[in-house]
Amino acid sequence: MIPVLVLGIRFDQFPPSxxxxxxxxxxxxxxxxxxxxxxxxGDAVIVLSTCDRVELWCENPKIELKEPFLxxxxxxVLIWAEHTYSIIGEDALDHLFSLACGLLSPLFGxxxxxxxxxxxxxxxxxxxxxxxxxxxxxxxxxxxAKAVQSKVALQVPDETLAMAVYKLLKERKAEKKVLxxxxxxxxxxxxxVLSGNGYLVSMTFRDLEKVDLLLPEGVQALSYEERFDxxxxxxxxxxxxxxxxxxxxxxxxxxxxLFIDLAPVRDINPVLAERVGVEVLTLxxxxxxxxxxxxxxxxxxxxxxxxxxxxxxxxxxxxxxxAAQRMAGQAANDLIFRLNSLLDSQDLDLxxxxxxxxxxxxxxxxxxxEERKREAAIHRFDLTKQLEGGQASYAGDPDTIxxxxxxxxxxxxxxxxxxxxxxxxxxxxxPSHLLKTGKxxxxxxxxxFFASAYVMDCRNLTLISPEDxxxxxxxxxxxxxxxxxxxxxxxxxxxxxxxxxxRLFGFDTPNCDRGGDLSFPIHHALFAQDALIIENLxxxxxxxxxxxxxxxxxxxxxxxxxxxxxxxxxxx
Numbered sequence: 017m018i019p020v021l022v023l024g025i026r027f028d029q030f031p032p033s034x035x036x037x038x039x040x041x042x043x044x045x046x047x048x049x050x051x052x053x054x055x056x057x058g059d060a061v062i063v064l065s066t067c068d069r070v071e072l073w074c075e076n077p078k079i080e081l082k083e084p085f086l087x088x089x090x091x092x093v094l095i096w097a098e099h100t101y102s103i104i105g106e107d108a109l110d111h112l113f114s115l116a117c118g119l120l121s122p123l124f125g126x127x128x129x130x131x132x133x134x135x136x137x138x139x140x141x142x143x144x145x146x147x148x149x150x151x152x153x154x155x156x157x158x159x160x161a162k163a164v165q166s167k168v169a170l171q172v173p174d175e176t177l178a179m180a181v182y183k184l185l186k187e188r189k190a191e192k193k194v195l196x197x198x199x200x201x202x203x204x205x206x207x208x209v210l211s212g213n214g215y216l217v218s219m220t221f222r223d224l225e226k227v228d229l230l231l232p233e234g235v236q237a238l239s240y241e242e243r244f245d246x247x248x249x250x251x252x253x254x255x256x257x258x259x260x261x262x263x264x265x266x267x268x269x270x271x272x273x274l275f276i277d278l279a280p281v282r283d284i285n286p287v288l289a290e291r292v293g294v295e296v297l298t299l300x301x302x303x304x305x306x307x308x309x310x311x312x313x314x315x316x317x318x319x320x321x322x323x324x325x326x327x328x329x330x331x332x333x334x335x336x337x338x339a340a341q342r343m344a345g346q347a348a349n350d351l352i353f354r355l356n357s358l359l360d361s362q363d364l365d366l367x368x369x370x371x372x373x374x375x376x377x378x379x380x381x382x383x384x385x386e387e388r389k390r391e392a393a394i395h396r397f398d399l400t401k402q403l404e405g406g407q408a409s410y411a412g413d414p415d416t417i418x419x420x421x422x423x424x425x426x427x428x429x430x431x432x433x434x435x436x437x438x439x440x441x442x443x444x445x446x447p448s449h450l451l452k453t454g455k456x457x458x459x460x461x462x463x464x465f466f467a468s469a470y471v472m473d474c475r476n477l478t479l480i481s482p483e484d485x486x487x488x489x490x491x492x493x494x495x496x497x498x499x500x501x502x503x504x505x506x507x508x509x510x511x512x513x514x515x516x517x518x519r520l521f522g523f524d525t526p527n528c529d530r531g532g533d534l535s536f537p538i539h540h541a542l543f544a545q546d547a548l549i550i551e552n553l554x555x556x557x558x559x560x561x562x563x564x565x566x567x568x569x570x571x572x573x574x575x576x577x578x579x580x581x582x583x584x585x586x587x588x
Contacts, residue, residue, distance in 0.1 A: 018331055019059075020153070022103040022111060023081045024071035025089075025096065028122045028281045032261045037091065038070055046139060048088045053145040055084040060147035062140040062154065066132050067260055068122050068281070073108075075150050106328055112153060113320045113327075116161035118170060119313065122280035123258050125170025130161045149334075153327065160323040168316045173202040174306040178209040181276060181302065185215070185252065190274060192216050195250040197243055197264070198257035199230050202278065206254065208232040218246065247271040255283035264288065278302075325395055336388045344380035351376045390588075397564075399496075399522075399553045399583040400442045410526050413437040438578040442552045444570040447543035449577045450536060454543055457576035464548065465568050467520045469494035469585070473560035474503035482512040494520035494566055496585075498556035504530055510541045520566070522550040522583075550583060559585055 027038050040048070045063055053061040057078040064071040072085045082100055086093045103111050111120070116133050118125040137154040140146040164170070185194075196207050196219045207217045211234040220240040221227055227237045238246060243263070247253075248271040255263045256278045263283040264275060275296045277284040282298070289296040352359075352373055359369060405418035414437040422431035439445065447454025468491045474480050480503050488495075495518050497505060505521075505528060513521070521528065521542055528549055529538045542549055550568055565586040570579035 018105050018109060018328065019076045020105065020108045020150070021074050021077055021081060022071055022108045023074075023085050023100055024064075024069050024102075025091075025100055026069040027099075028068035028260070031285075035260055038065070038089075040065055040070075042139075045136075046143060049140055049145050050143050051088050052084060053143075055079070055088075056081060060140065060150040061145045062136050062150060064133060064136040066121075066129055073112075073150065075147055106324075109153065109324050109327060110320065112157045113160050113324045114317075116157040117164040117316055117320060118161070119316055119320070124280065124309065125312070126258075127161070127165050130158055130165070133161075134158055149331065152331070156323065156327050160320060163323075164316045164319050168312050168319070170309075170312050170316060171201060172308050172312065173205045174304075174308045175205060175209065176304040176306060177202070177278070177302055178206045180304045181206055181254070181278070182209050182213055182215075184276075184297075184302075185210070186213075188274075191251045193250050193252070194218070195238075195243065195246060195253045195272070196220070196235075197240070197253065197255040197283065198279070199226070200256055200258055203254075203256040204230060204232055206256065206278070207235045211235050218250075244269050252276070253284075255279055257283055259283070328395070337385075340384040340388055341381060344377050344384055347380040348373050348377035395587050397555055397558060397585045397587070399555050399585055400581070401552050401554050403436070403441050403580065407441075410437075410439065413439060416440055436580065438576065438580070439551070441580050442550070442554070442583055443578050444568060444581045445539065445543075445549040445551065445578045446576060447546065448575070449543070450539050451543050455546070456574075457548075457570050457579055458572060458574055460548070464519070465570070467494035467566045467568075468492050469496050469520065469522065469564050469566040471496045471498055471556055471559040471562050471564060471585075473498050475500045475557075475560075477503040479503065480505045480509050482506075482509050485509060485512060488516060488518075489563060492516075492563065493518055494522065496522035496550075496553060496556055496559075496564075496566070497524065498560050499524055500557070501525055505538055507537050507541050510538055514542070514545045514547060519545070519547045520550070520568070521547060522553050522556075522566075522568075524553045524556050526552050550581065553583060559587070562587060 025038070027034060045065055049061055049063045052063065052072060052074070056074050058074040058076050060073075060075040062073040064073065070089065072081060074081060081102075082097055083093050086096050086100070114120050116129060118127060118129055121129060133154060137146065137151065141151070192214060193216045194210055196203055196217055199219060199221050203219065207219050211217045211232060216236075217234075218236045218238050219231065220238045220243050221230070222240045224237065224239060231237050247269040250272050252274045253264065253272040254276045257263055258279070260281055262285045265285045266287060270291075273293055273295065275284045275288060275294070277296060277298045280299070284296055286296055288294055352369060355372075403416060403418065405416060407416050414435065417433065417435040419433050420430070421433040422429055424430055439449075444457060446457045446460075448456045468489070470486075470488055470492050472485070472495055474484070474497050477484060477499075480497065495513055497503065501524070505523075510521070528551060529536045539549065567584045567586070568581050570576065570581040573579065
């Protein structure tokens with residue numbers, strides 16, 4: 017595991033009055049960084065401060081971070097502790113890369129975060145609080161973010177949202193005069209749609225010199241500072257800015273009756289809705305699809321996954337370089353020792369021996385490095401649903417009970433009582449689950465629990481028919497179906513895959529048959545061919561359209577008709 021822990025607070029959803037608590041000067045951030053490095057005794061500390069969050073990045077901390085972090089920020093621990101979040105290991109790496117790309121910012125896709133991450137790294141470096149590993153992670157995150165920003169249009173607005181606003185105003189027969197606060201890309205799109213449908217739109221600009229470049233046709237420009245001077249002329253006000261302060265607050269003039277706040281960070285004080293005759297709508301009131309954003313996000317996430325996997329591979333491999341060099345030197349020495357008699361018989365000088373040693377050492381080093389790289393390139397994904405006491409079981413199955421039986425406080429050690437059904441959580445079904453003469457899991461050789469599996473994306477299907485099944489590699493002996501609970505495997509498809517030699521079938525649902533169908537046609541079709549079934553898998557969406565090496569280890573007990581299983585997928 018990458019020895020990095022992140023502790024942070026996201027404050028953009030708090031009122032603007034709270035934001036001042038998170039406004040730090042550069043001198044303050046330097047002092048906070050040094051103080052936390054001393055207190056945590058970590059190998060490295062970086063403090064990242066942005067428009068919506070502040071985070072502590074610590075490598076190998078020696079103490080719990082929450083209290084020193086909050087105290088360093090001059091925040092009361094008891095009040096703010098519940099508002100913190102923590103991330104560790106490879107999840108922290110994915111978080112950093114996504115954050116750098118603007119995927120986690122309220123101003124989705126913004127690129128200012130890149131310079132903020134770079135500044136935090138420089139600050140840590142010049143105060144002796146960085147490390148080679150942390151330097152590498154932050155540099156790679158910045159490089160990835162720049163690549164994403166240059167290749168992916170993250171800030172292109174979706175017309176679906178603008179059309180939803182228009183339809184709402186039309187349905188309510190709102191007055192045609194609309195004040196739109198803000199001049200962002202989304203604001204301009206909304207103004208264009210409303211103006212094109214007969215609305216008289218006035219749009220505010222902080223910088224009136226940009227009016228000629230940004231003002232949509234048919235829209236009137238107003239100064240942002242003078243917005244309240246025109247309030248009495250409008251019954252509808254929309255606000256779509258990128259600021260962190262309220263554009264419309266409690267002390268604003270009365271007049272408008274409908275406020276629509278489409279800003280990612282609240283523009284309009286929600287308390288305004290308490291005024292008689294006033295309504296405040298937000299983004300949550302417009303649950304429309306955002307196809308452009310979704311497509312851009314998917315593209316960016318693919319790039320993030322690729323780059324973060326490369327970083328994990330490098331960090332895993334990097335720690336083994338010293339050992340590889342030592343082994344290569346030992347192997348070269350051993351070669352020279354074994355060739356001593358032959359070298360003496362050829363009357364070769366010492367330079368030849370030195371050159372032979374160096375050549376052998378480099379060859380061995382190269383081979384060892386390549387082997388370490390191959391090992392580091394293996395990524396493992398846990399497809400197992402975590403067991404929890406009291407979790408819902410399949411209808412009629414035993415409840416899941418996980419409860420302390422012995423405790424350190426009483427007996428001096430912890431011991432948990434576990435009670436559950438054999439088909440609880442992520443589990444494997446054997447033929448004996450439904451067939452009187454079917455085999456139980458303990459009768460299968462270990463080899464049946466390892467497979468080359470293809471993860472099939474079925475999220476856009478309702479019924480999985482044989483035509484939907486792609487050509488599979490001849491080595492494929494398992495298929496995992498990523499359905500998101502939407503798709504159902506047909507008997508024809510099950511038989512098709514069985515005919516191809518597939519003998520392990522995995523599903524992300526509690527039951528591979530349709531709920532309520534007690535004839536269990538899929539179970540019977542698979543069990544008749546001695547196939548095994550895995551149900552209740554998770555995380556398949558991360559692996560769709562991918563071949564993986566699957567390990568599925570069910571609990572080992574006598575006459576197992578089924579058993580909870582730990583399921584791991586590995587990819588290179």
